[in-house]
Structures are given as structure tokens and as C-alpha cells.
Amino acid sequence: MSKPWTVAKVNLKNLTVPYWVTGGLFVAIFGQIMINVIIIAFSNKNLGMEGNMTISAGSFLWLLIPLAAWRLSGNHYQRLVNLGARRRDFLWGGLTTIAVLAATVSLVNMAIYYVMDTPINQSDRYPGIINLLEVFGWINHGPIIAFVQQFAFLVLVGVFCHTLGSCQDKWYGWMADGLLISIISVFTPIASLRQAEGVFFYLIIFEPRAWIQIGACLILAAVIFSLNKPIYDRKELL
Numbered sequence: 001m002s003k004p005w006t007v008a009k010v011n012l013k014n015l016t017v018p019y020w021v022t023g024g025l026f027v028a029i030f031g032q033i034m035i036n037v038i039i040i041a042f043s044n045k046n047l048g049m050e051g052n053m054t055i056s057a058g059s060f061l062w063l064l065i066p067l068a069a070w071r072l073s074g075n076h077y078q079r080l081v082n083l084g085a086r087r088r089d090f091l092w093g094g095l096t097t098i099a100v101l102a103a104t105v106s107l108v109n110m111a112i113y114y115v116m117d118t119p120i121n122q123s124d125r126y127p128g129i130i131n132l133l134e135v136f137g138w139i140n141h142g143p144i145i146a147f148v149q150q151f152a153f154l155v156l157v158g159v160f161c162h163t164l165g166s167c168q169d170k171w172y173g174w175m176a177d178g179l180l181i182s183i184i185s186v187f188t189p190i191a192s193l194r195q196a197e198g199v200f201f202y203l204i205i206f207e208p209r210a211w212i213q214i215g216a217c218l219i220l221a222a223v224i225f226s227l228n229k230p231i232y233d234r235k236e237l238l
Contacts, residue, residue, distance in 0.1 A: 007093025073165030
């Protein structure tokens with residue numbers, strides 16, 4: 001086992017828990033929406049659902065990215081290296097896995113938005129479905145650009161979770177956790193610092209110029225991903 005794509009294929013086959021958790025949540029939300037649609041379709045009134053917006057089932061698929069990325073940073077490393085994978089191949093295989101999952105989730109969510117969410121929202125009787133593509137304003141740029149924006153953001157989320165999970169067995173991992181908690185707890189209550197925090201999230205999420213949002217997510221993902229090499233160079237094999 002020496003190629004990143006081989007590592008990625010092994011990863012994709014062994015993400016059972018993330019698949020089940022995300023799939024179960026998706027099925028539950030999708031089923032709830034379908035039940036509401038059927039009830040409203042065969043009823044003369046909305047049965048108290050007026051103004052009760054529902055989050056799109058497609059948006060819940062985003063959960064797969066952090067769950068899978070965190071899982072990859074755990075015992076997958078020990079298993080793959082013991083099977084003959086090199087550290088370099090493990091890292092690039094992990095990035096490939098995240099990219100494949102991000103592309104798949106983005107594509108499926110786009111399909112759900114156009115095939116399910118949009119027709120339901122055009123109905124006067126259903127209270128409405130909210131998809132994060134609309135919340136973040138990405139869909140305003142058309143399906144292709146929206147897909148790329150979603151993909152870039154999910155890659156950033158995946159790389160961040162993978163990197164953070166990779167260092168949890170070291171002191172600098174605990175330091176990173178403490179730093180994140182401190183930033184959230186200190187920056188949020190203080191207006192000036194909260195503004196700086198808002199600028200960051202605006203850049204990677206709400207920036208109206210798609211190319212800037214995409215570039216910011218991918219550049220930041222590349223910087224964070226580069227931290228994995230020194231982290232895994234210091235990991236001990238069991």
C-alpha cells in the first residue's frame with residue numbers, strides 16, 4: 001500500500017460510524033419532511049405548521065465531513081501504517097478522502113436543493129425548507145459556483161477537524177483546544193474582538209465575491225494541512 005488513492009479507498013470503506021450517524025440523521029429529517037408534505041397535500045389546512053421552517057435534509061449531510069475527518073485522525077493511522085502505508089501517503093490519502101467526501105456531499109446537497117427543496121418552497125401551503133446554500137448566499141452565484149463554494153468550505157472544515165484530531169494525544173493538541181476555547185469565550189463578549197471574529201467567518205462563509213471566499217477557504221485549508229507533517233512525524237507507532 002503506497003499510493004494516496006489506495007489509502008483513500010481504504011478510508012472510504014472504513015468510515016462506518018460517520019456514515020451511520022449522518023445517514024440516520026438524514027433519513028430522519030428527510031422522512032419528517034416527506035410526512036409533512038403528504039399530510040399537507042391531503043389536508044385542507046397546514047395543521048399548525050404555518051411559519052414552522054424546516055432545515056433541509058441535504059444540509060445535515062455536512063455533518064459527515066467533521067465526523068469522518070476526526071475518525072481518520074484516530075486509529076486509521078495506526079492501521080494503515082501497519083499495513084505498509086507511508087506517512088506521506090497517509091496524509092495525502094486523508095486529504096483525498098476529505099476532498100471526495102466534500103465533493104459528494106456538495107453534489108448531493110445541490111441535487112436535493114433543486115429537486116426537493118425548491119419545488120416544496122414554491123408551494124404556498126408548505127411552511128418552507130431552509131438550505132444552507134441559501135443562508136450563506138452561495139446559490140445566488142448559480143449551481144456550479146455554489147458547488148465549488150460549498151466544496152471549498154467543507155474541505156476547510158474537514159482539514160481543520162483532521163488536524164485538530166491528529167494532535168489530541170500531545171500537549172500541543174491540548175494547547176490548541178484551550179486556545180480555541182479561549183478565542184470563543186474571550187472574543188465573543190468583547191465588541192471589538194467579536195468584530196474581528198466576525199470578519200474571519202464573513203470571509204470564509206458570507207463573502208459575496210465567490211472567488212475570494214473560495215480562495216480563502218482553500219488557502220487556509222492548505223496552511224492547516226501543512227501542519228500535519230510535523231504532527232505525524234512525531235507520532236509513535238504501536
